[in-house]
Every structure is written in structure tokens, then in C-alpha cells.
Amino acid sequence: MKNKGRKYACVDTCFLQGVDGVIATIEISILPGLPNVEVVGLCDSSIRESKERVRSAIRHCGYEFPKGRIIISLSPAYLHKSGSSFDLPMALGILIASGQVYQATNRCIAYGEISLQGEIHTIPGSIPRLMALKDYHEGLRLIPNEESEQARLLEVGVSCVRSLSEAIHAIGKDDPIPCMPPLCVLPGTDTADTGNDSSGDEDISSEQVLDYSCLRGQDAASRAILLSACGFHNMILIGSPGTGKTMAARIIRGILPPMTLEEKLDWLRIESTVSLLDSNMIMERERPFRYVHHTCTASALAGGGRPPIPGELSRALHGVLFLDEMAEFNPRVLDLLRQPLETKEIVISRNGSVSTFPADFLLVGAMNPCRCGKLLDSPAECTCSVSTRRNYKNRISGPILDRIDIVTKMKPMNKDTLKETLVSGRHAESPAIRRRIKELWERQYQRCKENQVEPMRNGEVMMIDMASLFRINDTTMDYAIYAGNQLNVSARGMKHILRVARTVADWDEEQDVNEEHVMEALQYRMNTEEFTYA
Ligand SMILES: [Zn+2]
DSSP: OOOSSSOEEEEEEEEEETTEEEEEEEEEEEESSSSEEEEESSBOHHHHTHHHHHHHHHHHTTOOOOOSEEEEEEESTTSOBOSSTTHHHHHHHHHHHTTSSOOOSSOEEEOOEEOTTSBEEOOSOHHHHHHHHTTOOSSEEEEEGGGHHHHHHHTOOOEEESBHHHHHHHHHSSSOOOOOOOOOOOTTOOOSOOSSOOTTTTGGGSSSSOOGGGGTTOHHHHHHHHHHHHHTOOEEEEEOTTSOHHHHHHHHHHHSOOOOHHHHHHHHHHHHHHSOOOHHHHHOOSOOEEEEOTTOOHHHHHEETTTTEEOHHHHTTTSEEEETTGGGSOHHHHGGGHHHHHHSEEEEEETTEEEEEEOOOEEEEEEOSSSSSOTTTOGGGOOOOHHHHHHHHHTSOHHHHTTOOEEEEEOOOOHHHHHHHHSTTOOOOHHHHHHHHHHHHHHHHHHHHHTTOOOOOGGGOOSSOHHHHTTBOHHHHHHHHHHHHHTTOOHHHHHHHHHHHHHHHHHTTOSSBOHHHHHHHHHHHHHHHHHHHO
16 A cells, blocks of 8 residues: 555554464554654563664665654554564564555565564464464465465465565565465374375384383283273373383373374464474474473463463373372472363463463373382382371372372383393384274264264263263163272262273273273272272
8 A cells, every 4th residue: 555645554463362363453654753663552562672673674674764753553452462573564564654665465464573684583373373364365464484384284375485675575566475385284194084094103103202012011000001092091100210100101192193183283383382383393293292390380380471371281282291200299280280181271360361271181190109119019118107108199189189090000120021121123012002092082982973972082071971971781880889889989989980991891892881891990990099098
């Protein structure tokens, strides 16, 4: 838009609000008066700093920074804005308003941080911004070149620019949108067809991911791990130091099926608000694995800061959240898990604003059986008093334990099996297991659909009619209730038993849940009860 006499310009932009991209408009007006740049519209100091970068970049590109009183207004004004992504639209707006640059299209949208020499860089939040750009149909869309791969993944038609000069060139052309071909094939993620995409499943667990065969000798734990992955059951591993609890958690990640494209985009949306994405992260097919140390603070776990960014709970989206030394966590921090384990999201309210982040993950906790760690393997050597043991266990509150389906014990590795697992050339078992688990997930989703329930895995089923969904007949249900009563299992504990029993039946390829399945599920519950009330 040419503005002879009336020194005014309007450029759209997009900024990050929580984990969503919001379209905003920047208006620039150059008025007569003493040279001054004023930015208005509820923005913080990071945006006010922009003007110095913009001034330098404009001069470096051979243009003049206009004299007079420049007013830059950002709307919607009721949303708090921050970050350096406003640099590019501000620079373009100033150049258009001062009549130095001709804008061929009616409107355009642009964002990106500008260096003093006029190079354009990306900042965190690329995926949410690009998602918002998908709905922008007014005109030209300019983004930093570093986001080109993400734009192709999301199939957004954009013009990628490396510098302010390139951006100026793009807006001056009548037909400026070189739409890039979409990056339609994300290797390893399955799109609509789920039938024959075992392609590439083999190479995934070759290097970084530990193989299931490393669990040789841990009969009870290896079975529990299979069931946990198969039904997406939250679990706790109890064992002395050095029994391989962390290794076991990493193995679970390796046997979970690869993310679907939808899950992948979900995760990228969160991850891109915390860090800058590189190509590896975009092409990565593994589910995330977040290792959380017990010194983790509440805001690092749940998310926080200003503006709020997601924490570990959200960064583990669709993957594994591993809490090491769970009993050593600050109980207040640990209690933050209660809400996401129930609702799969976390709500953070800070400074008057409320942000909701997704938090859907498989919780795997590890802990020692007691403070000295010897209670399970050599009880005689345990130096903890009865009250110390009780206090140690009580650090994990009842409400958290109520959301854990499986508790299993790990044994110290026997020397012969240790040698066996360390000898090279053993056959990798994870790929086959992973394929099987993928099939079993499909079966669980299918069962939900047949019962007109939203598709979910066994471990995610809450308080709906479990007997009919899980195909538990009256006899088996009576048995479960009888056995549960004998063993003092609480009513809530029964829910876990039925869920795990269904997964055991799935793994054994049985249509109906029978008494044997219930018995096995009771074992995992007994571990919990024994562990909690010992
Ligand atoms: Zn002890």
C-alpha cells in the first residue's frame, strides 16, 4: 500500500502465547516532531530493545532510518507480548511507511529476529506460529529461512528469507510466494495406513536405545515392563542401587511404538516453544524420554516463567517421564503429578495469566527400597530403623500411588547373566516386541470403538463400565473381588487390578479376562500394598 503524504503502514505478525501462535497487527505511523521511536501495546522491554536492532539493520541494508516521531502500535493490546520476533515486521513497516520500500501485495505477515547487520533468525515457538500462519490467507507470509523445514512438515506455503534485503525484495514482487513442496513423509511415523509400515522399525533400536535383551535375568521386572508398555500403565521400579532401574526405563521407551504424525506434531509444538528445533528433532521418530532428577523444582517440572513455558511434564508428551530416586523428591513437587495423571494436562497460573499445557505421558518411577538401599537384597544389612523405612516410603503420597498401576521389584544382576548381556552379537529383541505392542494398542483402540468409548489404552481407562469394556464375566469379577478382599485391596486398588488384568489378557491373546490374568495383576498390586504399608 502506498502512502504518499500519510506516513503510515500496517504489517501483520505472529507471536507466541503459551503454546499457541497468535496473529497480531503492527501499525507504524511517522509523525513530524523530534526524532523518537515509541512502542505501545502492552509489550515488555524485549520488544522495546527491538528498535535499536531495527535501526542498525535498516542502515546496514542501505536504507535510511526515517527522522521524526515514529509510533509503533501492537494490537491486540490486551495480550501481553514479548520476544524478538517483532523485529522483522517493525523494520518492514518503518521502510514502507517512510516510502522507501514498495509493497506489492495488499497485506503481509512476517516475523523473525533481526541482527544488527540485517540477518533474520528464528526464535523458539516456530511450530505454534506456523500453525497459526496456516489460517492466514490475507497475503504474503514471510518467515526466517531456518524454519523452512518445519513449514514443509506442516505444509504451510511460505516465503523463507535470510535477510532484511531478501524480505524487502519479496514484498516488492507481485507474485512472491514460492510455495515449497510439503515434507510429507516423516520416516517412521505412520499416517493413515497402519497395515504395512514395518519399514525401518528395525534400525530404530540399534544404537542409542537399549535393547530388551539387556533385562535377561530380571524375570519379574521384564514382564512388568512389557505390560506397562502394552497397556500404557504407569509404573514404579523398586530395587537396590545398581540393579538397572534407569536402564529398564530406557528399555520401555525402546519398545513403545513410534509416534504417529499427529503425536509428533503435538510434541514438536511443545518442544519448539522451549528450544530451537534442529533437523534431527524434526526427523526423530522415537518417543521422548525425559529423565528428571530429584532436585527438580516445581516450575522446571510443571512449567513456569514469564511468559510461561512448558516443563518436563509437557516435554515428555506421548513418551516416558522418568523420575529417578522418586522418594527423594520434594513431596510438594511430586504432588504436582496428581492433576496431569488424571486429566493429561497441567494448568499454571502465574501473574494473573493462566496457561494450560498438555501433559500426557507414561510415568516410570525408580526408587530404592529404603534409605540405605539394602532392604530387598540383604535385609540383615539394612541399617534403617522401622520408622525411617516408613518415612521413606511415605514420601510418595497415597494419591500419587493411587495413579500407579504396576509396582515391580528389580533384583541385582547375577554375574553369569551380566556376562551374557554384555557379550556382543546378541539378538536384538526390542523391534519385534515393539511391533507386537503396536498391534495390541490397535486392538485396545478397536475395543473402545466397539463400545462407543473414546479410543484409549488400558492404562488410561478411568471410571467407565470396566466389566463390559474389558470383557470380564461375572465369575471372574467375583473372583477378583473375593481375592481383593482377602488381600485387603482398597476399592481404588481394584481398578488397577482390572486394568492390568486386561493387559495381561491382551498380551496372552485372550478375548476374555480370566482368573489367571487377575492373579497376575494382583501380584503387582500386592507389591504396592506391601511397599506402602510395610
Ligand atoms: Zn535400609
